Amino acid sequence: MTDNLVVRDDAANLPRWSTPGSADLVYLDPPFSVGVRFRARPAAGATRARATGPSVYDDRWPSLAAYLDWLEARLAVARDSLAPHGTLWLHLDQRAVHEAKGIADRLFSAAGYEGFVGEVIWLPGNGTKAKRGPGVSHQTILIYARTAEFLWNGQDPALRAPYAATSQAMHFTRTDEGGRAFRERVVGGKSYRYYADQGRALGSVWADCPSMVANTPLRKETTGYPTQKPLKLLDRIVRAASAPGGLVIDPFHGSGTTLVAAAKLGRRFVGIDVGEEAHRTAHERLTREGVPFVAHLAPVAQAAKAVPS
Numbered sequence: 001m002t003d004n005l006v007v008r009d010d011a012a013n014l015p016r017w018s019t020p021g022s023a024d025l026v027y028l029d030p031p032f033s034v035g036v037r038f039r040a041r042p043a044a045g046a047t048r049a050r051a052t053g054p055s056v057y058d059d060r061w062p063s064l065a066a067y068l069d070w071l072e073a074r075l076a077v078a079r080d081s082l083a084p085h086g087t088l089w090l091h092l093d094q095r096a097v098h099e100a101k102g103i104a105d106r107l108f109s110a111a112g113y114e115g116f117v118g119e120v121i122w123l124p125g126n127g128t129k130a131k132r133g134p135g136v137s138h139q140t141i142l143i144y145a146r147t148a149e150f151l152w153n154g155q156d157p158a159l160r161a162p163y164a165a166t167s168q169a170m171h172f173t174r175t176d177e178g179g180r181a182f183r184e185r186v187v188g189g190k191s192y193r194y195y196a197d198q199g200r201a202l203g204s205v206w207a208d209c210p211s212m213v214a215n216t217p218l219r220k221e222t223t224g225y226p227t228q229k230p231l232k233l234l235d236r237i238v239r240a241a242s243a244p245g246g247l248v249i250d251p252f253h254g255s256g257t258t259l260v261a262a263a264k265l266g267r268r269f270v271g272i273d274v275g276e277e278a279h280r281t282a283h284e285r286l287t288r289e290g291v292p293f294v295a296h297l298a299p300v301a302q303a304a305k306a307v308p309s
Contacts, residue, residue, distance in 0.1 A: 003247075003268040006259065006286065008279040009298035011074040011251035011272050016298070018081050018270045024151060024246035026078045027237055027258050029091040029229060031059040033067045040277055041215075041224045056226055056277045067096060072103050074251060079107055081249055082146040087117065087241045090142040091229075097140045108144050117143040117150065120204055122233065124211035141237075151241060158236045160199035172196040209233040214257070225255035225281050234261040242267050256282030263291040 007017050011030070037060065040053030061067040078088055092100055101116075108115025120141040128135025153159065163172070172181040172194075181196040213219050214228040221231055234257045242248050244266040250258035253271035259282060262269040273279055279297070286293055 004259070004263065004291065004293035005270045005296065006253070006256075006279070006282055006293050007270070007272045007296045007298060008274065008276065009272055009296070010274045012077060013298065014074075014077045014081055014249070014251055014270075014272060017272065017296070018247070018249055020080045021083055022247050023081045023083055023086050023249045023270075024242035024267070025087060025089070025238065026081055026249045026251070027089045027091070027234070028075070028078055028251055029227070029254065029258075030071060030074065030252045031057060031067075032093050033061055033064060033095045034059045036060065038226045040281075041222075041226055053224065053226075054277055057275045064096065064099065068099055068103060071096075071100060072107070075100075075104060076107055078249070078251055079144070079146070083247075084147045085149055085151040086146050087150050087152075088144045088146075089120075089237055089241070090144070091122075091139065092142070093139045094136050097142065101142055104142060104144055108146075113145070113147050115144040115146070117145050118204060119143060120206055122209065123205070123207040125207070126211060151243060153240055153243075154201060155198070156239045157199075158239045159202050161202050162199050163196055168196050206233070206236070209236070214255075223255045223281050223285055225278065228255040229257050231257055231261060234258045235265070238262050238265050238267060253282050254278050256285045259286060259293075260289055260291065263289070269293075 005017055009016070037058045038056045040056050075090070082088060090100060090104060105114075105116060120143065122139045122141060123137060124139065126137070128137045130136070168181070171183040174183065175181050182193050184191055184193050186192075209230050209232045211230055213232070214221050214230040216222055222228065238248055238258070238261045242262070242265075246267050248258065248262040248267045248269045250269070251272045253259055253273045255278070256271060259269045259271045263286070271282060273282070279295075283295055
């Protein structure tokens with residue numbers, strides 16, 4: 001038997017498939033309230049035309065309030081699935097991220113801890129088509145923790161960036177007995193040592209995970225799923241917020257990127273998506289990657305839409 005599950009079901013039914021309080025990490029990449037019906041892209045080698053492939057999910061809503069009500073119910077069960085050291089990462093864009101933050105603030109405060117850890121600004125690198133005003137060229141990932149003792153692997157190389165050459169020349173002028181360059185700083189009367197080869201903390205703006213690698217037929221990584229995220233982005237999130245052997249949950253697994261990242265890093269996973277095309281895509285992708293998993297098709301999902309319009 002395997003601990004890895006891929007389930008076609010509504011994200012609201014997460015408690016059916018995972019024990020509450022068990023996850024190191026829950027990453028949610030739900031519909032953004034874009035206002036369109038998404039279709040799969042053609043196979044590799046064909047032209048990029050979103051409207052020609054099979055329907056993937058419907059991101060049209062009667063109102064923003066209707067969308068937020070739908071999202072809140074799924075955020076609540078995702079929060080409850082977190083272990084005491086777990087974190088929830090909510091990936092949205094400018095259409096609803098501010099309103100969603102208010103909901104998440106309230107949900108996590110109700111659990112007895114304020115919860116908000118910070119946010120990541122992800123730059124997909126796709127540019128902008130805005131004709132007036134500053135074009136939006138980023139997406140936002142809100143991070144919440146169940147308790148103050150949340151897991152954070154800040155020393156992982158994926159969470160570090162090289163120091164600038166000028167900084168290394170100016171500040172890292174000493175070496176230890178092993179020949180490693182370092183600098184020391186005294187802050188509040190306490191001395192801290194920083195090694196040049198460890199790099200600096202990456203920070204909250206991630207510009208080195210371009211979406212193009214996951215969204216062009218010219219790259220092996222792409223599956224044709226229209227909102228696929230790059231593996232490098234999810235690899236970094238999984239590394240940051242989970243431990244080997246820990247449980248990673250993605251209630252909107254889409255093309256399965258989170259699940260692939262978790263498996264490659266030795267984590268267990270539960271992936272849920274109500275969409276038929278998402279279930280098929282993730283199933284085929286994990287099989288190609290040689291990842292063991294058990295697939296389930298919940299009865300409620302068989303006649304369900306991806307999202308209500």
